[in-house]
Amino acid sequence: MKKREHYSEKTDEELITLTLQDNKYYLYLMERYEKKLLRYIMRISSLQKEDAEDVLQETFIKAYKNMNDFDVSLKFSSWIYRITHNETINFLRKNRVIKNAINNAFNEEEIGSLVSEINQEEEFENNALKGRVQEILNAMDEKYKTVLVLKFIEEKSYKEISDILQKPSGTIATLINRAKKQFRELADANF
Amino acid sequence: MTLSEKTFEKIGKEEITPIAKxxxxxxxxxxxxxxxxxxxxxxxxxxxxxxxxxxxxxxxxxxxxxxxxxxxxxxxxxxxxxxxxxxxxxxxxxxxxxxxxxxxxxxxxxxxxxxxxxxxxxxxxxxxxxxxxxxxxxxxxxxxxxLGYNKQKIWTNPGEGLLSGQIIALRNSSSSFIIRDFTGKPWVIYSDPNARWDAFVLPRVGEQIKIIGKQETHDIFFASEIRPWKSLSDPNERKIFYLRTTK
Structure with missing residues (x-):
């Protein structure tokens, strides 16, 4: 236990350096990101937990194999989110997935922050909208759903989203605006 | 066993290693x-x-x-x-x-x-x-x-006032000379006293030229403007031209 506490003080980048010397350190890095990434996969894909875990395992293995290619100008979290995102999209392309499945990957607080961001002009009744968030997100285009999740649920900055999705920051800003618009349109059609 | 532990075990069992730098x-x-x-x-x-x-x-x-x-x-x-x-x-x-x-x-x-x-x-x-x-x-x-611009074809249009070829003989200094066009046909060229000679063309045998003017007969052409066949954009070629003319 003491040992784990010791490694919790290390930064991601320090753990990468240590992992390249001894792979046991990779376990701590994986543990640090396991829950966050599993939720992220479920949020952008509607996958159930078992499938999401398969995707995450592939993600961790891919990240481990490519560790020597880690771009030091990036945050490790952006790099691992990027791999996770790409692996999830690959999985969705290769497998038939029920798009409208509800997997309860969002907690109330996160849904609240998304709704308050999108419903600033109070076009919709907040509580009713909160109850339909996942349904609306599932109906959205994948690219729009992803930016909303990254910005308002995962609380990533524009720079981080740009690094995760490998698109210029200006494009991210445009995508977020369009995503909000599509969310409102779908919410409007649903109420 | 957590997913991280399972993955760590898999990495060990399958001897997965990072790709070399x-x-x-x-x-x-x-x-x-x-x-x-x-x-x-x-x-x-x-x-x-x-x-x-x-x-x-x-x-x-x-x-x-x-x-x-x-x-x-x-x-x-x-x-x-x-x-x-x-x-x-x-x-x-x-x-x-x-x-x-x-x-x-x-x-x-x-x-x-x-x-x-x-x-x-x-x-x-x-x-x-x-x-x-x-x-x-x-x-x-x-x-x-x-491919694209066919220079020879455009400049072998005597009826339209465009002719080109190589000077093969000078008759009376620059006012009259003979050229062979690119189809091999000889032409007698009469140069108007007011004809414009490009700075990079010389009235001498061997020069390849382009002529703007008027066709008089089937083998006589009146020139109002004479240009070099190749525009000399290369500074080295311009230098060679000046050296040639000053010899």
Whole structure:
């Protein structure tokens, strides 16, 4: 236990350096990101937990194999989110997935922050909208759903989203605006 | 057992190891080498395009009875323009595949590539690369002359007042001489006393020239303007020309 506490003080980048010397350190890095990434996969894909875990395992293995290619100008979290995102999209392309499945990957607080961001002009009744968030997100285009999740649920900055999705920051800003618009349109059609 | 522990076990059991650093290094070197090659090649092809466009005798559309637009469409060096566009597309793809390439907006990469090609192309053109490479391709690829602007065809239009060829004999200094056009036919040329002689053309045997004027009979042509067959954009060729004339 003491040992784990010791490694919790290390930064991601320090753990990468240590992992390249001894792979046991990779376990701590994986543990640090396991829950966050599993939720992220479920949020952008509607996958159930078992499938999401398969995707995450592939993600961790891919990240481990490519560790020597880690771009030091990036945050490790952006790099691992990027791999996770790409692996999830690959999985969705290769497998038939029920798009409208509800997997309860969002907690109330996160849904609240998304709704308050999108419903600033109070076009919709907040509580009713909160109850339909996942349904609306599932109906959205994948690219729009992803930016909303990254910005308002995962609380990533524009720079981080740009690094995760490998698109210029200006494009991210445009995508977020369009995503909000599509969310409102779908919410409007649903109420 | 957590997912992280299961994955860690799998990594150990399947003896998965990180890909060696040198493999990523080689990939990066390949991407950057391709980038440098594409920029240089794009610059050379742009120099060729500039040379071809400059060497296209923009003023003669009137003699051919064509509109400037039709003439422009006819003489544009499409092959080279397509190759330049291809190089810009490769440059774009290449930049996007560098580690931080995604950070730049599409229009910045595209306009940057166009600007880079124009800048380098202008530099190469002013060094005479465009002209030299054009001449070399002309020698190695016989069909090259017929791609895009067909200079010989345009300048073998005596009925429209355009003639070209090589001076084979001088009759009375510069006012009368004989040329053989590019189809092999000899012509007697009478040069008007007010005829304009380009600064880079000499009335001497062996000179290849272009003539604007009027056809008098089936083998007599009155010249009102005489230009060199090749426009001398290469500073070295200009120097050689001056040395030739001062001897």
């Amino acid at each position: 040198w493999k990523f290094f080689l990939k990066n070197v390949a991407v950057w080498t391709t980038g440098v090659f594409v920029i240089i090649a794009g610059g050379i092809v742009t120099a060729l395009t500039i040379y071809r466009v400059r060497d296209s005798d923009w003023g003669v559309y009137k003699n051919l009875g064509e509109s400037p637009f039709i003439y422009t469409i006819r003489i544009l060096p499409y092959v080279w323009i397509i190759v330049v566009i291809l190089f810009i597309a490769i440059a774009y793809y290449n930049v996007r595949n560098t580690k931080g390439g995604y950070r730049y907006a599409t229009h910045i990469i595209v306009f940057g590539s166009i600007f880079g090609s124009l800048l380098l192309g202008t530099a190469f053109f002013s060094l005479g690369f465009g002209e030299h490479i054009d001449a070399q391709i002309g020698i190695s690829v016989p069909a090259y002359e017929y």
